[in-house]
Amino acid sequence: MNRTKPVALAMVSVLTMGTLAAAGAAYAKDKELRTNEAAIMANAKVTMAQAIATAEQKTGGKTVGTGIEDQDGTVFLEVQVLKDNQRHSVLIDPQSGQVVKVAIDNEQDDDDEEDDD
Numbered sequence: 001m002n003r004t005k006p007v008a009l010a011m012v013s014v015l016t017m018g019t020l021a022a023a024g025a026a027y028a029k030d031k032e033l034r035t036n037e038a039a040i041m042a043n044a045k046v047t048m049a050q051a052i053a054t055a056e057q058k059t060g061g062k063t064v065g066t067g068i069e070d071q072d073g074t075v076f077l078e079v080q081v082l083k084d085n086q087r088h089s090v091l092i093d094p095q096s097g098q099v100v101k102v103a104i105d106n107e108q109d110d111d112d113e114e115d116d117d
Contacts, residue, residue: 037068040075044094048077051097055079055090058099076100 041048052063061083069078069091076091087105092098 040068040094044077046077046092046094046097051077051079051092051094054092054097054099055081055088058090058102059083059088061088080105 046054048066052066056063056079059081061081063079064082064087065080067078067080069076069089071091075094077094079090079092081088081090089101089103089105090099091101093100
């Protein structure tokens with residue numbers, strides 16, 4: 001009977017260590033992503049303020065959010081602009097400052113439809 005307690009304690013210890021290792025790996029990966037975003041901004045020739053101005057000028061709307069968008073390994077500055085109650089996602093090349101793509105973000109519309117049900 002005395003052997004059961006050490007075996008159970010050892011199993012709990014192994015499970016705990018595995019959980020902590022997985023949590024540590026997830027934290028390290030998240031930290032790496034933030035570092036990459038900082039490196040992208042540090043190497044960009046266009047500031048986020050310039051990207052915002054470009055996006056607002058292109059759409060005629062007002063900025064409601066910003067971020068970095070990675071599409072198949074190509075990184076863009078993303079500016080979300082609100083115009084006529086529609087959210088537009090504007091992708092800007094961080095090196096040239098040129099608008100690459102403007103798309104209406106339908107995600108908000110999908111949320112509204114779910115609320116009506």
